[in-house]
Amino acid sequence: MEAIRNIVVLTGAGVSAESGIDTFRSAGGLWEQHRVEDVATPDAFARDPDLVLRFYDMRRAAIQEKAPNPAHEALARLDREWPEKPGHDLLIVTQNVDDLHERAGAGRVLHMHGEHLKAWCTACSVRSPWRAPLIDRPPCPACGARALRPDVVWFGEMPYEMDRIYAALRRADLFVSIGTSGAVYPAAGFVRDARALGIRTLELNLERSQGSAWFDETRLGPAGKLVPAWVEELLAD
Template identity: 60%
Template sequence: MTRIVVLTGAGISAESGVPTFRGPDGLWEGHRIEDVATPQAFDLDPGTVLRFYDARRRALTRVAPNAAHRALARLEGALGDGLLVVTQNVDDLHERAGSRNLVHMHGELRRALCVACGARPEWDEDLAGRPSCPTCGQRMLRPDVVWFGEMPYELDRIEQAIVACDVFASIGTSGVVYPAAGYVALASAFGARTVELNLEPSDADVPFDDARAGRASELVPAWVDEVIAAEASARS
């Protein structure tokens, strides 16, 4: 069975109405990155940071998975454990589309992180009121989102999957922020075929074997159809 690792970024969710990380003015939904996405910002003004992420969590109820999310869930149905989706997004659209073999390397809006005990409970309520951690009882919860200066989740698992994969696909991400920026080079070095599906070609240090430009909702379903057809042909 073909082993595929898919890396997704903001571009796959933008078509669902999820704002991208940075706007043309360099701001994130009207805020400077330094004011809402660093540990220092949380230490200085936790109220502003918590309200910002509470608003983003509530906004998830107003968006839905698009054809690209659903196509990747369909690919998982065909490949099973042969597919791993690694997402840089903190929304839950992959899960709602049906993906299960999934790593949120930058955390999840619908989880909280307890600064006191390290618990990561599922969380749908606001955090600005400083609720207690359900594990230790301390009022030390923050969004379970990886901020600048913090280490992404499950890097060892991601790198092991990329080293072992036959195909590495990058969808809706510029690929310029590390460690994700190095994944195409790693996959290529270990012999994987590399594919980019993005609104515009990225400036990856290592060129992709196959780079397609366009909307994720159009490119991803077509690519998934190709992969499933090739897999079926190889089995027959």
């Protein structure tokens, strides 16, 4: 078996769930109280911006009270210890819009669905770090327009940096999916792209996903246990 040099890791809601961040499908969380059509689409924002801004203000405040868990910390360790040199690379592509990967210490992170802790000005297109509420229509730090929205990819919008993700997949020796449902595209299709390229594929998940059949190997269990064990195994090899 050839040595692993280039790795693409995809993380989903199951990684942050153990930190207490409710997933889209979780019971009892903020998502259960709102329909997707009412808070997570461009049409919803145009129809009732106050509802959408209030919803994301709650989520932005909530994630700032959470802390990274052992899965985040293990991936941060992988980021620190995996070589950064020609022929070696690591990219952590996350569907999550929290900052727990970064707070754990990971640097090579790409947020394909945006970030709660950024605001996007629809007037000048500048994205600014943001921790405060948006409901009162604060001015954009760059241009002063009161045109800020959450820098989060809504249903019907194109995820960020897809060209960079596909370029990383083409170079990869290993694709690992952690805590994803396998139901949200285009991320759910990455395993098929990897298989078509002859890349080894591994799934770490609490339960089998809609895409499990496409992986070479699936390991089931909590991310907080599976991810540290896999990182330890990978670095030992």
